[in-house]
Amino acid sequence: MRGSDLVLPLFVKEGVDAPVPIESMPGVVQHTRESARKAVVEAAEAGVGGVILFGIPAMKDARGSAADDPDGIVQEALRDVVAEVGDAVVVM
Secondary structure, three states: OOEEEEEEEEEOOOOOOEEOOOOOOOOOOOHHHHHHHHHHHHHHHHOEEEEEEEEEEEEEEEEEHHHHHHOOOOHHHHHHHHHOOOOOEOOO
């Protein structure tokens, strides 16, 4: 297996000012938008083929409104990381 075959999951949390450790996943954090940008650059430099973004919105509702909100955390983070690395990695 090559590094380009790998996809790195990135969790991006709205409303935090520093990465938040995920206790059930040692070594994994809920990123800020800025730390997600840095993580994607590091992944690209390491030869990882892609990243998949998972968003944790500040407010949740029964419909999941943040999922299609143009200003939602995933949409904002998606724009951030694509601006940072272009097409150096696949962003999902």
